[in-house]
Amino acid sequence: MKKLINDPLRVADEEVEGFVKAFPSYVKKLEDVRVVVRKNAPVQGKVGILVGGGSGHEPFWFGYTGEGMYDAVIVGEIFSSPTPDAAYKGTKAIDGGEGVLYLLGNYEGDKMNLGISKERAEAEGIPIEIVNVTDDVASAPPSQAQERRGIAGNLFVIKVAGAKAEQGGILEEVKNAALKANSNTRTMGVALSPCILPATGRPNFTISEDEMEIGMGIHGEPGIERTKVKSADEVAEILTMKVVNDLPFKGNDEVALLLNGLGSTPLQELFILFRKIEEILTSKKIDIHKALIGNYCTSIDMMGCSLSLMRLDDELKELFDAPADTPYFKM
Amino acid sequence: MKKLINDPLRVADEEVEGFVKAFPSYVKKLEDVRVVVRKNAPVQGKVGILVGGGSGHEPFWFGYTGEGMYDAVIVGEIFSSPTPDAAYKGTKAIDGGEGVLYLLGNYEGDKMNLGISKERAEAEGIPIEIVNVTDDVASAPPSQAQERRGIAGNLFVIKVAGAKAEQGGILEEVKNAALKANSNTRTMGVALSPCILPATGRPNFTISEDEMEIGMGIHGEPGIERTKVKSADEVAEILTMKVVNDLPFKGNDEVALLLNGLGSTPLQELFILFRKIEEILTSKKIDIHKALIGNYCTSIDMMGCSLSLMRLDDELKELFDAPADTPYFKM
Numbered sequence: 001m002k003k004l005i006n007d008p009l010r011v012a013d014e015e016v017e018g019f020v021k022a023f024p025s026y027v028k029k030l031e032d033v034r035v036v037v038r039k040n041a042p043v044q045g046k047v048g049i050l051v052g053g054g055s056g057h058e059p060f061w062f063g064y065t066g067e068g069m070y071d072a073v074i075v076g077e078i079f080s081s082p083t084p085d086a087a088y089k090g091t092k093a094i095d096g097g098e099g100v101l102y103l104l105g106n107y108e109g110d111k112m113n114l115g116i117s118k119e120r121a122e123a124e125g126i127p128i129e130i131v132n133v134t135d136d137v138a139s140a141p142p143s144q145a146q147e148r149r150g151i152a153g154n155l156f157v158i159k160v161a162g163a164k165a166e167q168g169g170i171l172e173e174v175k176n177a178a179l180k181a182n183s184n185t186r187t188m189g190v191a192l193s194p195c196i197l198p199a200t201g202r203p204n205f206t207i208s209e210d211e212m213e214i215g216m217g218i219h220g221e222p223g224i225e226r227t228k229v230k231s232a233d234e235v236a237e238i239l240t241m242k243v244v245n246d247l248p249f250k251g252n253d254e255v256a257l258l259l260n261g262l263g264s265t266p267l268q269e270l271f272i273l274f275r276k277i278e279e280i281l282t283s284k285k286i287d288i289h290k291a292l293i294g295n296y297c298t299s300i301d302m303m304g305c306s307l308s309l310m311r312l313d314d315e316l317k318e319l320f321d322a323p324a325d326t327p328y329f330k331m
Numbered sequence: 332m333k334k335l336i337n338d339p340l341r342v343a344d345e346e347v348e349g350f351v352k353a354f355p356s357y358v359k360k361l362e363d364v365r366v367v368v369r370k371n372a373p374v375q376g377k378v379g380i381l382v383g384g385g386s387g388h389e390p391f392w393f394g395y396t397g398e399g400m401y402d403a404v405i406v407g408e409i410f411s412s413p414t415p416d417a418a419y420k421g422t423k424a425i426d427g428g429e430g431v432l433y434l435l436g437n438y439e440g441d442k443m444n445l446g447i448s449k450e451r452a453e454a455e456g457i458p459i460e461i462v463n464v465t466d467d468v469a470s471a472p473p474s475q476a477q478e479r480r481g482i483a484g485n486l487f488v489i490k491v492a493g494a495k496a497e498q499g500g501i502l503e504e505v506k507n508a509a510l511k512a513n514s515n516t517r518t519m520g521v522a523l524s525p526c527i528l529p530a531t532g533r534p535n536f537t538i539s540e541d542e543m544e545i546g547m548g549i550h551g552e553p554g555i556e557r558t559k560v561k562s563a564d565e566v567a568e569i570l571t572m573k574v575v576n577d578l579p580f581k582g583n584d585e586v587a588l589l590l591n592g593l594g595s596t597p598l599q600e601l602f603i604l605f606r607k608i609e610e611i612l613t614s615k616k617i618d619i620h621k622a623l624i625g626n627y628c629t630s631i632d633m634m635g636c637s638l639s640l641m642r643l644d645d646e647l648k649e650l651f652d653a654p655a656d657t658p659y660f661k662m
Binding site for chain 1: 622
């Protein structure tokens with residue numbers, strides 16, 4: 001294992017320290033807990049938005065803290081849920097009197113720990129709503145869509161809910177915007193390599209030198225098929241068709257698109273994939289309103305990518321296009 | 332080798348196709364040549380800025396095409412110089428009547444081919460100036476600073492020159508701003524792994540499983556020392572001291588900082604490195620005006636990073652902070 005780290009057990013602590021030092025005009029860290037909040041938190045009169053999950057997905061979670069996105073991120077250890085106490089303190093720190101929305105990735109540990117935080121906060125009179133993002137089509141069939149995992153499409157849900165809160169929406173409206181974004185978003189991923197976990201120095205799964213796994217989760221959860229590595233055009237077609245057929249997306253739909261790298265896949269490969277994805281969507285008369293291409297939600301240094309589409313109507317489009325200003329996401 | 336590509340010899344062509352499809356509101360591609368220009372080129376009455384070099388450094392070169400940065404990028408094959416003909420056509424496409432500045436990385440092939448383009452353009456009455464960026468302190472001693480390679484610090488020179496041109500500076504002023512930025516910028520890198528070249532499917536150099544190379548260039552050019560992999564704090568100290576001592580940067584200096592990933596190094600490791608870099612600079616009373624941390628100038632999927640500092644005065648600071656709006660760089 002080659003990693004530029006110090007203590008393998010202090011990776012999450014030290015990366016948050018470095019991040020907060022790097023972007024002091026955007027964020028601050030709460031004392032004693034690994035919670036990053038926007039600089040001007042709490043914003044009075046605004047619904048607070050709190051996200052939380054394990055680290056290892058950078059710039060996902062804490063890189064997007066700020067205006068137009070969310071107010072607090074509760075940072076767990078690598079691929080591990082944050083603690084209830086940290087979530088509670090984060091909730092208190094961003095409570096501007098209008099309640100707080102928790103946006104979670106639909107992982108059991110996150111739901112349990114943030115559920116405890118919700119109870120504590122509500123007991124003190126802070127209204128809390130929870131939306132679980134479920135964009136990963138590989139993780140469960142359509143009939144069990146509510147059991148699906150949240151992966152990179154989370155960015156769309158965050159963007160939409162964040163804009164709604166920034167515009168003065170009340171808690172119910174912000175929650176409904178998040179639910180609407182989630183129900184119109186689908187993601188499909190592919191992995192070519194494992195990631196190396198800092199604590200063990202070992203890969204989180206094994207895969208042959210000539211294989212890839214379609215539908216693998218961002219923590220290495222099993223996918224739906226293991227095959228020989230295919231060409232970029234073939235992979236683009238698989239990802240696009242899995243996503244399009246699931247919602248399904250149809251002719252004359254307008255979509256936001258996220259082609260997300262998992263860490264080690266060069267940006268040049270994402271552009272080559274996009275070339276084909278765009279061709280397929282165009283042939284289906286699905287119009288790409290805006291494309292985001294890059295390492296938005298990684299799995300440390302995993303090789304692979306995911307494609308997310310969100311179907312837009314006037315409301316979702318306006319919220320997606322609304323301004324955002326954070327260290328790693330600007331609109 | 333695992334890569335999401337189609338034809339290994341068409342990587343540069345296909346990635347540019349995909350990129351231009353993804354960002355049609357920012358850029359367009361010239362016909363017949365691999366040249367990307369800003370959408371509204373030529374901008375009448377503005378000095379044009381042209382950059383060129385091999386592909387494989389994404390998002391570097393073409394990802395930063397647009398307002399406040401540059402007007403044209405001439406895209407070579409992977410790690411290879413672009414052709415004189417493409418450079419000439421790019422020059423013509425961005426000539427707004429005020430001349431064109433070429434910003435190059437001080438590599439022989441680029442200088443030769445862009446030199447031919449310069450002669451052709453000048454013969455047609457388009458004034459051309461060339462600035463070669465020389466920020467890599469590992470590539471030659473201070474006494475031969477003009478022979479140093481240009482690496483990630485190029486971003487600072489581009490940002491400053493791009494702002495000066497956007498503000499209406501004449502060719503001489505834009506050139507002088509670039510020269511000033513270059514003379515105040517220093518970079519030092521470290522590599523932990525090679526990159527895999529698409530055309531051959533093989534690494535561009537070999538390094539042991541427990542070694543790193545300090546000062547390696549972004550195409551795998553030899554560095555100054557090969558050692559065992561050190562801790563993040565030790566690497567941070569080496570990079571910072573090499574950069575600081577070279578200019579030298581001194582107490583009360585204000586700097587722009589770029590901590591650049593070479594492709595496969597997770598962002599979390601860059602944050603851990605930054606934590607120590609900031610501590611060292613603070614102890615020396617060197618003030619970080621703004622920090623950029625991420626994969627800005629990669630070497631395909633190389634593992635490693637570089638640290639660049641640019642000393643700011645009022646002029647450089649104002650130009651560095653000026654607006655920029657491109658697909659992969661916004662200010």
